[in-house]
Amino acid sequence: MNDRLAGHVKFDNVGLRYGTDPEVLSNLSFTLYPGSFYFLTGASGAGKTSLLKLLYLAQRPSRGAIRMFGQDLITMPRERLPDLRRRLGVVFQNFRLVPHLTAFDNVALPLRLAGADEKRVVKAVAEMLDWVGLTHRAHAIPATLSGGEQQRVAIARAVIARPQMLIADEPTGNVDPEMALKLLRLFEALNNRVGTTVVVATHDVHLLKKVPDSLIMRLNKGQLSDPTGALRYPPRPAASGESGA
Amino acid sequence: MNTPPPPLSDAPETDSAADLATPARNRAAARLLPASRFAGPIPWVIAILIALVVIAAAGGLALKNLATSASADLSAAVTVQVIEPNPDLRAARGADAVRVLTAMDGVRAVRLVPEAELVALLEPWLGEGAASGDVPIPALIDVELSRSAAPDDIARIAAALEQTVPGARVDAQSDWLQPVYRALSALQWLALGLIALVALATAAAVWLAARNAFAGARDTVEIIHLLGATDRQISAVFLRTVLREAAFGAVVGAGLGVAAVLLLGQQFAALDSGLTSGVGFGLAEWLVIAAVPLAGVLIALLTARITIALALKDML
Numbered sequence A: 001m002n003d004r005l006a007g008h009v010k011f012d013n014v015g016l017r018y019g020t021d022p023e024v025l026s027n028l029s030f031t032l033y034p035g036s037f038y039f040l041t042g043a044s045g046a047g048k049t050s051l052l053k054l055l056y057l058a059q060r061p062s063r064g065a066i067r068m069f070g071q072d073l074i075t076m077p078r079e080r081l082p083d084l085r086r087r088l089g090v091v092f093q094n095f096r097l098v099p100h101l102t103a104f105d106n107v108a109l110p111l112r113l114a115g116a117d118e119k120r121v122v123k124a125v126a127e128m129l130d131w132v133g134l135t136h137r138a139h140a141i142p143a144t145l146s147g148g149e150q151q152r153v154a155i156a157r158a159v160i161a162r163p164q165m166l167i168a169d170e171p172t173g174n175v176d177p178e179m180a181l182k183l184l185r186l187f188e189a190l191n192n193r194v195g196t197t198v199v200v201a202t203h204d205v206h207l208l209k210k211v212p213d214s215l216i217m218r219l220n221k222g223q224l225s226d227p228t229g230a231l232r233y234p235p236r237p238a239a240s241g242e243s244g245a
Numbered sequence B: 001m002n003t004p005p006p007p008l009s010d011a012p013e014t015d016s017a018a019d020l021a022t023p024a025r026n027r028a029a030a031r032l033l034p035a036s037r038f039a040g041p042i043p044w045v046i047a048i049l050i051a052l053v054v055i056a057a058a059g060g061l062a063l064k065n066l067a068t069s070a071s072a073d074l075s076a077a078v079t080v081q082v083i084e085p086n087p088d089l090r091a092a093r094g095a096d097a098v099r100v101l102t103a104m105d106g107v108r109a110v111r112l113v114p115e116a117e118l119v120a121l122l123e124p125w126l127g128e129g130a131a132s133g134d135v136p137i138p139a140l141i142d143v144e145l146s147r148s149a150a151p152d153d154i155a156r157i158a159a160a161l162e163q164t165v166p167g168a169r170v171d172a173q174s175d176w177l178q179p180v181y182r183a184l185s186a187l188q189w190l191a192l193g194l195i196a197l198v199a200l201a202t203a204a205a206v207w208l209a210a211r212n213a214f215a216g217a218r219d220t221v222e223i224i225h226l227l228g229a230t231d232r233q234i235s236a237v238f239l240r241t242v243l244r245e246a247a248f249g250a251v252v253g254a255g256l257g258v259a260a261v262l263l264l265g266q267q268f269a270a271l272d273s274g275l276t277s278g279v280g281f282g283l284a285e286w287l288v289i290a291a292v293p294l295a296g297v298l299i300a301l302l303t304a305r306i307t308i309a310l311a312l313k314d315m316l
Helices: A048-055 A078-085 A103-113 A118-131 A147-159 A177-194 B015-020 B024-030 B042-074 B087-102 B115-131 B151-164 B178-216 B218-226 B231-271 B283-313
Strands: A009-016 A025-032 A037-041 A063-068 A088-091 A165-169 A197-201 A215-220 A223-225 B077-082 B107-112 B139-145 B169-172
Touching: A009 A048, A025 A048, A025 A063, A025 A223, A037 A048, A037 A177, A048 A165, A048 A197, A078 B218, A088 A147, A103 A118, A103 A147, A118 A147, A147 A165, A147 A177, A165 A177, A177 A197, B042 B178, B042 B231, B042 B283, B077 B087, B077 B151, B087 B107, B087 B139, B087 B151, B151 B169, B178 B218, B178 B231, B178 B283, B218 B231, B231 B283
Parallel strands: A037 A197, A037 A215, A088 A165, A165 A197
Antiparallel strands: A009 A025, A009 A063, A215 A223, B077 B139, B077 B169, B107 B139
16 A cells, blocks of 8 residues: 555554553544644543553554554564664653663664664764754753753654654643744654654644644544544645634 | 754764763763662672582582592492301301402402401490400401492302301492481482572572562663663663672672682591592582582573563563
Protein backbone atom coordinates (compact mmCIF):
# COMPACT_ATOMS: atom_id res chain seq x y z
CA MET A 1 0.00 0.00 0.00
CA ASN A 2 1.14 3.56 -0.71
CA ASP A 3 2.88 4.89 2.41
CA ARG A 4 0.91 8.09 2.25
CA LEU A 5 -2.36 6.19 2.16
CA ALA A 6 -1.25 3.63 4.69
CA GLY A 7 -0.18 6.34 7.09
CA HIS A 8 2.42 6.20 9.81
CA VAL A 9 -0.03 4.91 12.35
CA LYS A 10 -3.32 3.15 12.00
CA PHE A 11 -5.59 2.36 14.96
CA ASP A 12 -8.47 -0.02 14.40
CA ASN A 13 -11.11 -0.33 17.11
CA VAL A 14 -8.51 0.02 19.85
CA GLY A 15 -9.40 -0.15 23.54
CA LEU A 16 -7.21 0.22 26.59
CA ARG A 17 -7.86 -0.68 30.20
CA TYR A 18 -5.52 -0.87 33.16
CA GLY A 19 -5.96 -4.13 35.03
CA THR A 20 -9.62 -4.83 35.61
CA ASP A 21 -10.64 -1.16 35.61
CA PRO A 22 -13.08 0.13 32.98
CA GLU A 23 -11.59 1.08 29.61
CA VAL A 24 -9.85 4.46 29.56
CA LEU A 25 -9.83 4.39 25.76
CA SER A 26 -12.63 2.81 23.71
CA ASN A 27 -13.16 2.02 20.06
CA LEU A 28 -10.39 4.27 18.71
CA SER A 29 -10.06 4.06 14.94
CA PHE A 30 -7.95 6.60 13.09
CA THR A 31 -4.94 7.04 10.85
CA LEU A 32 -2.03 9.46 11.28
CA TYR A 33 -0.52 10.48 7.94
CA PRO A 34 3.12 11.23 7.30
CA GLY A 35 4.14 14.88 7.48
CA SER A 36 0.94 16.01 9.20
CA PHE A 37 0.66 18.08 12.37
CA TYR A 38 -1.92 16.83 14.86
CA PHE A 39 -3.23 18.31 18.04
CA LEU A 40 -4.77 15.90 20.49
CA THR A 41 -7.15 17.75 22.76
CA GLY A 42 -9.48 16.93 25.57
CA ALA A 43 -10.11 17.71 29.19
CA SER A 44 -7.89 16.37 31.91
CA GLY A 45 -8.59 12.67 32.32
CA ALA A 46 -9.96 12.33 28.81
CA GLY A 47 -7.28 9.77 27.97
CA LYS A 48 -4.74 11.89 26.08
CA THR A 49 -1.72 10.54 27.93
CA SER A 50 -3.00 6.96 27.60
CA LEU A 51 -3.37 7.41 23.86
CA LEU A 52 0.12 8.89 23.64
CA LYS A 53 1.48 5.91 25.60
CA LEU A 54 0.06 3.66 22.92
CA LEU A 55 1.68 5.86 20.29
CA TYR A 56 5.13 5.90 21.87
CA LEU A 57 4.96 2.17 22.61
CA ALA A 58 4.88 2.34 26.38
CA GLN A 59 1.68 0.32 26.40
CA ARG A 60 -0.01 -2.34 24.33
CA PRO A 61 -3.78 -1.99 23.77
CA SER A 62 -6.20 -4.28 25.55
CA ARG A 63 -8.00 -4.89 22.28
CA GLY A 64 -8.04 -3.82 18.67
CA ALA A 65 -5.21 -3.51 16.16
CA ILE A 66 -2.43 -0.96 15.72
CA ARG A 67 -0.09 -0.70 12.76
CA MET A 68 2.89 1.62 12.92
CA PHE A 69 5.23 2.29 10.01
CA GLY A 70 3.59 -0.66 8.26
CA GLN A 71 4.16 -3.11 11.11
CA ASP A 72 1.61 -4.84 13.28
CA LEU A 73 2.24 -3.81 16.88
CA ILE A 74 -0.04 -6.44 18.37
CA THR A 75 1.89 -9.42 17.10
CA MET A 76 5.32 -7.79 17.08
CA PRO A 77 7.71 -9.45 19.56
CA ARG A 78 9.03 -7.04 22.17
CA GLU A 79 12.62 -7.56 20.98
CA ARG A 80 11.72 -5.63 17.83
CA LEU A 81 10.12 -2.67 19.60
CA PRO A 82 13.42 -0.76 20.19
CA ASP A 83 13.90 -0.41 16.42
CA LEU A 84 10.47 1.13 16.17
CA ARG A 85 11.00 3.38 19.19
CA ARG A 86 14.14 4.79 17.60
CA ARG A 87 11.96 6.14 14.80
CA LEU A 88 9.95 8.13 17.34
CA GLY A 89 10.80 11.29 19.26
CA VAL A 90 8.96 11.81 22.54
CA VAL A 91 8.63 14.87 24.73
CA PHE A 92 7.21 13.52 27.96
CA GLN A 93 4.83 15.56 30.07
CA ASN A 94 7.35 15.88 32.91
CA PHE A 95 10.35 15.80 30.50
CA ARG A 96 11.77 12.61 32.04
CA LEU A 97 15.40 13.64 31.70
CA VAL A 98 17.90 11.17 33.11
CA PRO A 99 18.78 12.89 36.38
CA HIS A 100 22.45 11.94 36.64
CA LEU A 101 23.32 12.84 33.06
CA THR A 102 24.26 16.33 31.87
CA ALA A 103 22.15 18.21 29.36
CA PHE A 104 24.67 17.19 26.73
CA ASP A 105 24.49 13.49 27.60
CA ASN A 106 20.70 13.56 27.84
CA VAL A 107 20.44 14.99 24.35
CA ALA A 108 23.04 12.49 23.11
CA LEU A 109 21.12 9.46 24.46
CA PRO A 110 19.09 8.54 21.35
CA LEU A 111 22.17 8.68 19.13
CA ARG A 112 24.33 6.73 21.55
CA LEU A 113 21.64 4.08 22.00
CA ALA A 114 21.47 3.80 18.22
CA GLY A 115 25.22 3.17 18.18
CA ALA A 116 26.18 6.40 16.42
CA ASP A 117 29.85 7.25 16.07
CA GLU A 118 30.91 9.41 19.02
CA LYS A 119 32.32 12.16 16.78
CA ARG A 120 28.99 12.42 15.04
CA VAL A 121 27.22 12.43 18.40
CA VAL A 122 29.37 15.28 19.71
CA LYS A 123 28.82 17.37 16.62
CA ALA A 124 25.07 16.73 16.42
CA VAL A 125 24.48 17.42 20.11
CA ALA A 126 26.50 20.64 19.92
CA GLU A 127 24.36 21.77 17.00
CA MET A 128 21.17 20.80 18.79
CA LEU A 129 22.11 22.55 22.04
CA ASP A 130 22.96 25.64 20.04
CA TRP A 131 19.60 25.40 18.30
CA VAL A 132 17.69 25.33 21.58
CA GLY A 133 19.96 28.01 23.07
CA LEU A 134 21.50 25.84 25.76
CA THR A 135 25.12 25.62 24.69
CA HIS A 136 26.16 27.37 27.89
CA ARG A 137 24.25 24.79 29.96
CA ALA A 138 25.69 21.69 28.25
CA HIS A 139 27.37 20.39 31.40
CA ALA A 140 24.48 21.13 33.75
CA ILE A 141 22.51 18.25 35.23
CA PRO A 142 18.70 18.48 35.06
CA ALA A 143 18.28 19.38 38.73
CA THR A 144 20.15 22.64 38.12
CA LEU A 145 18.16 23.57 35.01
CA SER A 146 15.02 25.72 35.07
CA GLY A 147 11.72 24.22 33.90
CA GLY A 148 12.03 25.91 30.51
CA GLU A 149 15.62 24.73 30.09
CA GLN A 150 14.64 21.16 30.99
CA GLN A 151 11.87 21.34 28.45
CA ARG A 152 14.27 22.48 25.74
CA VAL A 153 16.67 19.67 26.61
CA ALA A 154 13.77 17.22 26.37
CA ILE A 155 12.80 18.62 22.98
CA ALA A 156 16.39 18.53 21.73
CA ARG A 157 16.60 14.90 22.85
CA ALA A 158 13.33 14.12 21.08
CA VAL A 159 14.35 15.56 17.73
CA ILE A 160 18.10 14.91 17.56
CA ALA A 161 17.73 11.59 15.77
CA ARG A 162 15.37 13.16 13.23
CA PRO A 163 12.38 10.98 14.20
CA GLN A 164 9.71 10.08 11.69
CA MET A 165 7.12 10.96 14.27
CA LEU A 166 7.35 13.42 17.18
CA ILE A 167 4.98 12.89 20.10
CA ALA A 168 4.71 15.61 22.73
CA ASP A 169 2.56 15.38 25.86
CA GLU A 170 1.51 18.81 27.10
CA PRO A 171 4.83 20.30 26.02
CA THR A 172 3.72 23.81 26.92
CA GLY A 173 2.15 22.94 30.23
CA ASN A 174 4.89 24.37 32.41
CA VAL A 175 6.11 27.36 30.43
CA ASP A 176 4.97 30.91 29.91
CA PRO A 177 2.96 31.80 26.77
CA GLU A 178 5.99 33.26 25.01
CA MET A 179 7.99 30.07 25.49
CA ALA A 180 4.97 27.98 24.51
CA LEU A 181 4.75 29.83 21.22
CA LYS A 182 8.47 29.36 20.60
CA LEU A 183 8.12 25.63 21.17
CA LEU A 184 5.21 25.41 18.80
CA ARG A 185 7.20 27.21 16.12
CA LEU A 186 9.97 24.71 16.69
CA PHE A 187 7.61 21.77 16.16
CA GLU A 188 6.15 23.46 13.12
CA ALA A 189 9.57 23.98 11.63
CA LEU A 190 10.44 20.35 12.22
CA ASN A 191 7.18 19.35 10.58
CA ASN A 192 7.59 21.65 7.57
CA ARG A 193 11.32 21.36 6.96
CA VAL A 194 12.11 17.82 8.00
CA GLY A 195 8.71 16.25 7.28
CA THR A 196 8.27 14.81 10.72
CA THR A 197 4.74 13.82 11.70
CA VAL A 198 3.92 15.73 14.88
CA VAL A 199 1.36 14.80 17.53
CA VAL A 200 0.97 17.33 20.33
CA ALA A 201 -1.36 16.64 23.23
CA THR A 202 -2.67 19.78 24.90
CA HIS A 203 -5.67 21.05 26.74
CA ASP A 204 -4.76 24.65 25.88
CA VAL A 205 -7.31 25.66 23.23
CA HIS A 206 -5.40 28.84 22.41
CA LEU A 207 -2.48 26.83 21.10
CA LEU A 208 -4.58 25.20 18.40
CA LYS A 209 -5.02 28.46 16.54
CA LYS A 210 -1.29 29.05 16.42
CA VAL A 211 -0.57 26.31 13.89
CA PRO A 212 -2.79 26.98 10.91
CA ASP A 213 -2.25 23.70 9.07
CA SER A 214 -2.77 21.49 12.08
CA LEU A 215 -5.35 18.74 12.40
CA ILE A 216 -7.31 18.24 15.58
CA MET A 217 -8.36 15.05 17.32
CA ARG A 218 -10.51 15.39 20.40
CA LEU A 219 -10.81 12.86 23.17
CA ASN A 220 -13.75 12.81 25.50
CA LYS A 221 -13.97 10.12 28.18
CA GLY A 222 -11.81 7.82 26.13
CA GLN A 223 -13.78 8.26 22.91
CA LEU A 224 -12.33 10.03 19.91
CA SER A 225 -14.26 12.58 17.91
CA ASP A 226 -13.27 14.17 14.66
CA PRO A 227 -14.42 17.77 14.69
CA THR A 228 -12.16 18.97 11.90
CA GLY A 229 -11.91 16.04 9.51
CA ALA A 230 -8.48 15.15 10.77
CA LEU A 231 -9.30 11.49 10.64
CA ARG A 232 -10.58 11.48 7.07
CA TYR A 233 -8.40 10.98 4.01
CA PRO A 234 -7.15 13.26 2.71
CA PRO A 235 -7.10 14.95 6.11
CA ARG A 236 -8.52 18.44 6.16
CA PRO A 237 -6.61 20.95 8.25
CA ALA A 238 -8.54 22.79 10.89
CA ALA A 239 -9.69 26.29 10.02
CA SER A 240 -8.27 28.91 12.34
CA GLY A 241 -11.60 29.45 14.07
CA GLU A 242 -12.38 25.74 14.24
CA SER A 243 -10.45 24.71 17.23
CA GLY A 244 -13.13 22.38 18.35
CA ALA A 245 -11.69 21.63 21.77
CA MET B 1 14.87 28.77 18.33
CA ASN B 2 12.52 29.80 15.56
CA THR B 3 14.56 28.08 12.91
CA PRO B 4 14.42 24.35 12.31
CA PRO B 5 17.12 22.15 13.72
CA PRO B 6 20.20 22.35 11.53
CA PRO B 7 20.96 19.40 9.29
CA LEU B 8 23.58 17.09 10.65
CA SER B 9 26.50 17.97 8.42
CA ASP B 10 29.37 15.67 7.62
CA ALA B 11 31.90 18.33 8.45
CA PRO B 12 34.63 17.28 10.86
CA GLU B 13 34.09 17.82 14.54
CA THR B 14 35.10 21.29 15.63
CA ASP B 15 37.03 22.08 18.77
CA SER B 16 34.09 23.96 20.22
CA ALA B 17 31.80 20.97 19.71
CA ALA B 18 34.33 18.69 21.32
CA ASP B 19 34.51 21.05 24.28
CA LEU B 20 30.81 20.53 24.90
CA ALA B 21 31.15 16.78 25.19
CA THR B 22 31.50 15.21 28.57
CA PRO B 23 35.09 15.84 29.69
CA ALA B 24 37.22 12.72 29.85
CA ARG B 25 37.51 12.97 33.60
CA ASN B 26 33.72 12.85 33.85
CA ARG B 27 33.25 10.18 31.21
CA ALA B 28 31.80 7.88 33.86
CA ALA B 29 28.94 10.31 34.29
CA ALA B 30 27.89 9.61 30.73
CA ARG B 31 26.92 6.09 31.72
CA LEU B 32 23.26 5.29 31.51
CA LEU B 33 22.92 4.46 35.18
CA PRO B 34 24.49 6.20 38.15
CA ALA B 35 27.85 4.75 39.09
CA SER B 36 27.90 2.94 42.42
CA ARG B 37 31.51 2.23 43.28
CA PHE B 38 31.53 -0.36 46.06
CA ALA B 39 28.82 1.64 47.75
CA GLY B 40 26.76 -1.38 48.76
CA PRO B 41 27.62 -4.44 50.82
CA ILE B 42 27.57 -6.84 47.87
CA PRO B 43 31.32 -6.85 47.08
CA TRP B 44 32.03 -7.60 50.72
CA VAL B 45 29.34 -10.27 50.94
CA ILE B 46 30.81 -11.90 47.84
CA ALA B 47 34.31 -11.62 49.35
CA ILE B 48 33.19 -13.43 52.52
CA LEU B 49 31.35 -16.13 50.58
CA ILE B 50 34.27 -16.69 48.20
CA ALA B 51 36.66 -16.95 51.17
CA LEU B 52 34.38 -19.59 52.72
CA VAL B 53 34.24 -21.54 49.46
CA VAL B 54 38.03 -21.39 49.06
CA ILE B 55 38.48 -22.76 52.59
CA ALA B 56 35.81 -25.45 52.07
CA ALA B 57 37.28 -26.41 48.69
CA ALA B 58 40.78 -26.57 50.14
CA GLY B 59 39.49 -28.72 53.00
CA GLY B 60 37.72 -31.05 50.60
CA LEU B 61 40.82 -31.35 48.42
CA ALA B 62 43.03 -31.99 51.44
CA LEU B 63 40.70 -34.76 52.61
CA LYS B 64 40.66 -36.24 49.12
CA ASN B 65 44.47 -36.18 49.02
CA LEU B 66 44.63 -37.72 52.46
CA ALA B 67 42.28 -40.54 51.50
CA THR B 68 44.10 -41.12 48.20
CA SER B 69 47.50 -41.12 49.86
CA ALA B 70 46.43 -43.50 52.61
CA SER B 71 44.69 -45.74 50.14
CA ALA B 72 47.74 -45.83 47.85
CA ASP B 73 50.01 -46.70 50.76
CA LEU B 74 47.82 -49.53 51.97
CA SER B 75 46.09 -50.82 48.89
CA ALA B 76 48.79 -53.40 48.10
CA ALA B 77 49.45 -54.29 51.70
CA VAL B 78 48.21 -57.49 53.33
CA THR B 79 48.67 -58.56 56.94
CA VAL B 80 48.95 -62.19 57.98
CA GLN B 81 48.41 -62.98 61.65
CA VAL B 82 49.56 -66.25 63.07
CA ILE B 83 47.51 -66.79 66.20
CA GLU B 84 49.19 -69.38 68.39
CA PRO B 85 49.56 -69.18 72.20
CA ASN B 86 52.73 -71.31 72.21
CA PRO B 87 55.60 -68.91 71.50
CA ASP B 88 57.86 -71.58 69.94
CA LEU B 89 55.15 -72.95 67.70
CA ARG B 90 54.11 -69.41 66.84
CA ALA B 91 57.67 -68.58 65.76
CA ALA B 92 57.93 -71.75 63.68
CA ARG B 93 54.61 -71.16 61.96
CA GLY B 94 55.56 -67.57 61.36
CA ALA B 95 58.72 -68.68 59.57
CA ASP B 96 56.71 -71.23 57.57
CA ALA B 97 54.26 -68.57 56.55
CA VAL B 98 57.09 -66.30 55.39
CA ARG B 99 58.49 -69.12 53.30
CA VAL B 100 55.13 -69.91 51.69
CA LEU B 101 54.38 -66.27 51.01
CA THR B 102 57.79 -65.54 49.53
CA ALA B 103 57.31 -68.37 47.05
CA MET B 104 53.95 -67.04 45.85
CA ASP B 105 53.43 -65.20 42.54
CA GLY B 106 52.42 -61.57 42.85
CA VAL B 107 54.11 -61.07 46.21
CA ARG B 108 56.70 -58.30 46.13
CA ALA B 109 57.92 -58.31 49.72
CA VAL B 110 57.34 -60.24 52.91
CA ARG B 111 58.43 -59.07 56.35
CA LEU B 112 57.95 -60.81 59.66
CA VAL B 113 57.41 -58.00 62.14
CA PRO B 114 59.90 -58.49 65.00
CA GLU B 115 58.29 -59.21 68.36
CA ALA B 116 60.03 -56.22 69.93
CA GLU B 117 58.37 -53.97 67.37
CA LEU B 118 54.97 -55.50 68.14
CA VAL B 119 55.51 -55.00 71.84
CA ALA B 120 56.43 -51.38 71.24
CA LEU B 121 53.27 -50.88 69.19
CA LEU B 122 51.07 -52.40 71.89
CA GLU B 123 52.76 -50.86 74.88
CA PRO B 124 50.77 -47.63 74.81
CA TRP B 125 47.57 -49.67 75.22
CA LEU B 126 48.69 -52.68 77.25
CA GLY B 127 51.44 -51.08 79.32
CA GLU B 128 54.38 -53.12 80.49
CA GLY B 129 52.17 -56.22 80.40
CA ALA B 130 52.66 -56.31 76.64
CA ALA B 131 56.27 -57.42 77.16
CA SER B 132 55.59 -59.82 80.00
CA GLY B 133 54.55 -62.69 77.80
CA ASP B 134 51.34 -63.07 79.80
CA VAL B 135 49.40 -61.72 76.89
CA PRO B 136 49.88 -63.85 73.78
CA ILE B 137 50.69 -61.61 70.83
CA PRO B 138 50.10 -63.05 67.32
CA ALA B 139 52.99 -63.18 64.91
CA LEU B 140 52.50 -60.48 62.35
CA ILE B 141 53.67 -60.63 58.73
CA ASP B 142 53.54 -57.61 56.41
CA VAL B 143 53.02 -58.68 52.82
CA GLU B 144 53.33 -56.26 49.93
CA LEU B 145 51.71 -57.38 46.72
CA SER B 146 52.72 -56.18 43.27
CA ARG B 147 49.19 -54.79 42.78
CA SER B 148 46.21 -53.70 44.88
CA ALA B 149 44.95 -56.42 47.12
CA ALA B 150 41.69 -57.73 45.68
CA PRO B 151 39.41 -60.17 47.56
CA ASP B 152 40.67 -62.93 45.21
CA ASP B 153 44.27 -62.26 46.29
CA ILE B 154 43.28 -62.50 49.95
CA ALA B 155 41.51 -65.80 49.28
CA ARG B 156 44.51 -67.14 47.32
CA ILE B 157 46.93 -66.29 50.15
CA ALA B 158 44.60 -67.80 52.76
CA ALA B 159 44.34 -71.00 50.70
CA ALA B 160 48.11 -71.23 50.28
CA LEU B 161 48.65 -70.86 54.05
CA GLU B 162 45.85 -73.20 55.11
CA GLN B 163 47.95 -76.38 54.90
CA THR B 164 51.20 -75.11 56.39
CA VAL B 165 49.91 -72.56 58.88
CA PRO B 166 46.45 -73.57 60.07
CA GLY B 167 44.48 -70.72 61.65
CA ALA B 168 46.43 -67.98 59.89
CA ARG B 169 44.33 -64.88 59.43
CA VAL B 170 44.76 -62.83 56.25
CA ASP B 171 43.51 -59.22 56.03
CA ALA B 172 43.92 -56.48 53.47
CA GLN B 173 45.31 -53.53 55.44
CA SER B 174 43.00 -51.17 53.61
CA ASP B 175 40.02 -52.96 55.16
CA TRP B 176 41.05 -51.72 58.59
CA LEU B 177 40.83 -48.13 57.35
CA GLN B 178 37.42 -48.48 55.70
CA PRO B 179 35.66 -46.58 58.53
CA VAL B 180 38.28 -43.84 58.20
CA TYR B 181 37.78 -43.71 54.44
CA ARG B 182 34.04 -43.50 54.95
CA ALA B 183 34.47 -40.65 57.40
CA LEU B 184 36.81 -38.84 55.00
CA SER B 185 34.33 -39.36 52.18
CA ALA B 186 31.52 -37.99 54.32
CA LEU B 187 33.65 -34.93 55.11
CA GLN B 188 34.33 -34.43 51.40
CA TRP B 189 30.61 -34.55 50.67
CA LEU B 190 30.08 -32.09 53.50
CA ALA B 191 32.61 -29.74 51.89
CA LEU B 192 30.82 -30.11 48.55
CA GLY B 193 27.50 -29.42 50.24
CA LEU B 194 28.92 -26.31 51.89
CA ILE B 195 30.25 -25.11 48.55
CA ALA B 196 26.85 -25.66 46.93
CA LEU B 197 25.10 -23.81 49.77
CA VAL B 198 27.53 -20.90 49.58
CA ALA B 199 27.08 -20.78 45.78
CA LEU B 200 23.34 -20.58 46.36
CA ALA B 201 23.85 -17.86 48.97
CA THR B 202 26.02 -15.94 46.48
CA ALA B 203 23.34 -16.23 43.81
CA ALA B 204 20.67 -15.14 46.29
CA ALA B 205 22.72 -12.13 47.41
CA VAL B 206 23.37 -11.07 43.82
CA TRP B 207 19.71 -11.64 42.93
CA LEU B 208 18.61 -9.34 45.76
CA ALA B 209 21.22 -6.74 44.88
CA ALA B 210 20.39 -6.80 41.17
CA ARG B 211 16.68 -6.57 41.91
CA ASN B 212 17.23 -3.63 44.24
CA ALA B 213 19.57 -1.94 41.77
CA PHE B 214 16.97 -2.37 39.04
CA ALA B 215 14.19 -1.05 41.26
CA GLY B 216 16.35 1.94 42.21
CA ALA B 217 17.06 2.75 38.58
CA ARG B 218 13.62 1.83 37.24
CA ASP B 219 12.74 5.38 36.17
CA THR B 220 15.98 5.74 34.25
CA VAL B 221 15.56 2.29 32.74
CA GLU B 222 12.05 3.18 31.60
CA ILE B 223 13.30 6.39 29.99
CA ILE B 224 16.12 4.81 28.06
CA HIS B 225 13.85 1.89 27.18
CA LEU B 226 11.37 4.30 25.62
CA LEU B 227 14.21 6.05 23.80
CA GLY B 228 15.01 2.79 22.04
CA ALA B 229 17.44 0.97 24.31
CA THR B 230 17.43 -2.78 23.82
CA ASP B 231 17.28 -5.27 26.68
CA ARG B 232 20.86 -6.19 25.86
CA GLN B 233 22.03 -2.57 26.21
CA ILE B 234 20.25 -2.15 29.54
CA SER B 235 21.48 -5.50 30.86
CA ALA B 236 25.02 -4.60 29.84
CA VAL B 237 24.90 -1.53 32.05
CA PHE B 238 23.91 -3.58 35.11
CA LEU B 239 26.27 -6.42 34.26
CA ARG B 240 29.24 -4.05 34.05
CA THR B 241 28.54 -2.95 37.62
CA VAL B 242 28.00 -6.53 38.80
CA LEU B 243 31.19 -7.67 37.07
CA ARG B 244 33.21 -4.92 38.71
CA GLU B 245 31.79 -5.56 42.18
CA ALA B 246 31.90 -9.36 41.90
CA ALA B 247 35.47 -9.27 40.61
CA PHE B 248 36.50 -7.08 43.52
CA GLY B 249 34.74 -9.39 46.00
CA ALA B 250 36.21 -12.47 44.35
CA VAL B 251 39.78 -11.16 44.48
CA VAL B 252 39.47 -10.07 48.11
CA GLY B 253 37.68 -13.29 49.09
CA ALA B 254 40.19 -15.50 47.27
CA GLY B 255 43.05 -13.63 48.96
CA LEU B 256 41.50 -14.12 52.40
CA GLY B 257 40.67 -17.76 51.70
CA VAL B 258 44.12 -18.63 50.39
CA ALA B 259 45.74 -16.88 53.35
CA ALA B 260 43.61 -18.96 55.72
CA VAL B 261 44.46 -22.16 53.82
CA LEU B 262 48.20 -21.43 53.92
CA LEU B 263 47.98 -20.66 57.63
CA LEU B 264 46.12 -23.91 58.33
CA GLY B 265 48.60 -25.76 56.12
CA GLN B 266 51.46 -24.47 58.23
CA GLN B 267 49.67 -25.53 61.42
CA PHE B 268 49.10 -29.06 60.11
CA ALA B 269 52.64 -29.29 58.76
CA ALA B 270 53.88 -28.45 62.25
CA LEU B 271 52.12 -31.60 63.53
CA ASP B 272 54.69 -33.60 61.56
CA SER B 273 52.18 -36.43 61.44
CA GLY B 274 52.24 -39.20 58.86
CA LEU B 275 48.50 -38.76 58.55
CA THR B 276 48.81 -35.16 57.32
CA SER B 277 51.87 -35.64 55.17
CA GLY B 278 49.77 -36.59 52.14
CA VAL B 279 47.53 -33.53 52.05
CA GLY B 280 49.95 -31.20 50.30
CA PHE B 281 48.62 -29.32 47.26
CA GLY B 282 49.98 -29.65 43.76
CA LEU B 283 49.26 -27.57 40.67
CA ALA B 284 45.90 -29.28 40.07
CA GLU B 285 44.63 -28.39 43.55
CA TRP B 286 45.76 -24.78 43.24
CA LEU B 287 44.06 -24.56 39.85
CA VAL B 288 40.81 -25.77 41.43
CA ILE B 289 41.15 -23.13 44.14
CA ALA B 290 41.90 -20.47 41.52
CA ALA B 291 38.72 -21.50 39.72
CA VAL B 292 36.62 -20.69 42.81
CA PRO B 293 36.67 -16.86 42.41
CA LEU B 294 36.16 -17.22 38.67
CA ALA B 295 33.15 -19.45 39.28
CA GLY B 296 31.88 -16.92 41.83
CA VAL B 297 32.06 -14.10 39.29
CA LEU B 298 30.34 -16.27 36.69
CA ILE B 299 27.53 -17.17 39.12
CA ALA B 300 27.10 -13.49 39.98
CA LEU B 301 26.96 -12.48 36.31
CA LEU B 302 24.58 -15.28 35.39
CA THR B 303 22.27 -14.52 38.31
CA ALA B 304 22.29 -10.79 37.56
CA ARG B 305 21.63 -11.43 33.90
CA ILE B 306 18.62 -13.65 34.63
CA THR B 307 17.30 -11.22 37.25
CA ILE B 308 17.55 -8.21 34.93
CA ALA B 309 16.12 -10.14 31.99
CA LEU B 310 13.09 -11.15 34.08
CA ALA B 311 12.63 -7.58 35.34
CA LEU B 312 12.86 -6.20 31.80
CA LYS B 313 10.29 -8.70 30.56
CA ASP B 314 7.77 -7.03 32.84
CA MET B 315 8.28 -3.85 30.83
CA LEU B 316 6.94 -3.54 27.29
